[in-house]
Structures are given as C-alpha cells and as structure tokens.
Amino acid sequence: MRVIFPFCQAQIQKPKAKEDDLRGKAFVERQAYAEALRSFFKAAQKANGGKLTQNHFAREALSSPSVVSRYLNGLRVADQKFLKQFVIAIRRLGVEISNDQEHELDELRSRARAEQIRHGERLKPIAEEMGFNVDEQNARDDPTLALQRSVNSDPYLAAFALPGIPAPHAADVLSAISDKSAATVVKIVAKYFDMDSLGDILGEIPSAQVANVLVQLDPELTVLIIARIYRDAGNEKFNSVLRALPTGYRITVQGIFEKGFE
Incomplete structure (x- = not known):
C-alpha cells in the first residue's frame, strides 16, 4: 500500500529569527529543511509498520547512518546528491512524493545552503581573529x-x-x-x-x-x-x-x- 503524505510549507514549524541575523537565519533555514526531510522519513516509517530504522534507510538512500542522522537532525545541510537519493528511497519505501513536493524540498535545500554560505563568509575574518x-x-x-x-x-x-x-x-x-x-x-x-x-x-x-x-x-x-x-x-x-x-x-x-x- 502506498501512502500519500500531504506535505506543505505550513507544516514546518520554523524557529524565529530576526531578518538581519545571519546566524539565526542560517539555523532557521537548516532546521526547516531538516524538518521537511524528517516528515517524509516518518511517513516512510509509518508506511512500513514502524519498523524502518535510520540504518535501514541509510542503505536505501546509499548513504551512512551517521550522515543520515546529521541531515535529519539539521546538523548539516543535506546536499543535492543526497536529496535525489532520499526522494528515490522514500518512493521505494511506499510514500508518494509529487514533483511539486520534490521541487519544494530542493527550494528548502537551496535556501539552507545559501544562508550557510552567507554565514560562512562572515566567519572568515572571525576565524582569522581567533588564530585559525x-x-x-x-x-x-x-x-x-x-x-x-x-x-x-x-x-x-x-x-x-x-x-x-x-x-x-x-x-x-x-x-x-x-x-x-x-x-x-x-x-x-x-x-x-x-x-x-x-x-x-x-x-x-x-x-x-x-x-x-x-x-x-x-x-x-x-x-x-x-x-x-x-x-x-x-x-x-x-x-x-x-x-x-x-x-x-x-x-x-x-x-x-x-x-x-x-
């Protein structure tokens, strides 16, 4: 049985951040993207009777359990290559992802990546100030x-x-x-x-x-x-x-x- 998962932006609970706060915005966008990935992962767990583990999913997504954990928990921004494998794995596990939903995930990825880079650029002189x-x-x-x-x-x-x-x-x-x-x-x-x-x-x-x-x-x-x-x-x-x-x-x-x- 295939599960239709009603995914939309409104379902994502974003932490709040000031518009001019690069640090907060980077965190917000990273967490929003991770929450979207987690939502589909949880739908896949439900479609498989609650027996799907991150280890099993990592094999399906051609990745490692530690990488999957970092991405799902928002510790790192999942890259485009992982996202493509993620979508393939989710569909294989019985959850529908429409083209629009796939596009929205990629938009979340792009925003998270852009804020990460902006934040990173701000870090260069700070790192040098610290001796790095x-x-x-x-x-x-x-x-x-x-x-x-x-x-x-x-x-x-x-x-x-x-x-x-x-x-x-x-x-x-x-x-x-x-x-x-x-x-x-x-x-x-x-x-x-x-x-x-x-x-x-x-x-x-x-x-x-x-x-x-x-x-x-x-x-x-x-x-x-x-x-x-x-x-x-x-x-x-x-x-x-x-x-x-x-x-x-x-x-x-x-x-x-x-x-x-x-």
Whole structure:
C-alpha cells in the first residue's frame, strides 16, 4: 500500500529569527529543511509498520547512518546528491512524493545552503581573529566546514580565543560548528578560561541551539552557565533556553537550581 503524505510549507514549524541575523537565519533555514526531510522519513516509517530504522534507510538512500542522522537532525545541510537519493528511497519505501513536493524540498535545500554560505563568509575574518586560517583547509567553498575542522583539530585554541572576541562573533563561531564541538569548547572555556563570558555569547544564539549544546554537559555545569545567561541576557532568554532543554534534563537542572537557592 502506498501512502500519500500531504506535505506543505505550513507544516514546518520554523524557529524565529530576526531578518538581519545571519546566524539565526542560517539555523532557521537548516532546521526547516531538516524538518521537511524528517516528515517524509516518518511517513516512510509509518508506511512500513514502524519498523524502518535510520540504518535501514541509510542503505536505501546509499548513504551512512551517521550522515543520515546529521541531515535529519539539521546538523548539516543535506546536499543535492543526497536529496535525489532520499526522494528515490522514500518512493521505494511506499510514500508518494509529487514533483511539486520534490521541487519544494530542493527550494528548502537551496535556501539552507545559501544562508550557510552567507554565514560562512562572515566567519572568515572571525576565524582569522581567533588564530585559525580557514583558507588552508580543503573546503574553500564552505568556510563553516573549514572552521569546524579547525576547531576539532585544536579546541583549546578556540576556547582560549573565544572570550577575547566580541560576543556576537563568538556566537557566530559556536553556532556554525557542530553541537558536539560547541559543547567541547564551552566546557573548556568554563573550566580553564572565562566562564563569565558565556552568558553574553550564548545569549546571542537561538535557544534551541543553546539547549542542544548544554544537554551534552553535566547538569551542574549547565546550571552555572544558564545562571550567567540569566544575568547577561535576561529572564526571557533564560526561560527560553530552559524550555528548549529535553524534559528529563530540564527537571534535573531545575532541581539543582532549587537546592542551590533554598
């Protein structure tokens, strides 16, 4: 049995971002594209009795499970080659994708890619300010990927440099690299350098992305960091980050807060 999946732009819940905020717009477009891909993947799971795993789908899409996971979770922008294989795999698994829907997916991909490049161009001078030279990397058309590789190769240099540059620039760096790398840098900054700077820096980043980073840290460290977000970015940002944390982790963090302030 083939499943007709009613896909339309209105179904995509986009995070909000200011029009002039390249960082926020890059995140918004990447997440919108990922949400659209996830919607079709979930439809394929339903069409196959809930038994379709990402590992199985990766084989169908001629990709690897780790790549599929990054694309579906919006950690990377799925390229055109993957999108074509994705559509073929989804159809093979019993879900209808019309030509219009395929075109809309490609439009989402194009917008996400364009914002990623714009954000990446903004990163070049910031990376140089931090001591990284992204042009030395084998990714000249994607400064974001180049910076990711630089940070992965020397997270301590990134952590040392981050508090010394303007908070919006530091936020650009953290929001451009993977959540795992950002969590590593944040942890090093907090432990060895200037934890007080993290309130201003993280206050510049979309709350959902901040939550994705914090959830990888010990809850006790997260409490110290979001206390600084409260101090430097205000109550609204503080509550927004808390709400974005996974329920179990948020309850743990709130429990530590309550004990600490009894």
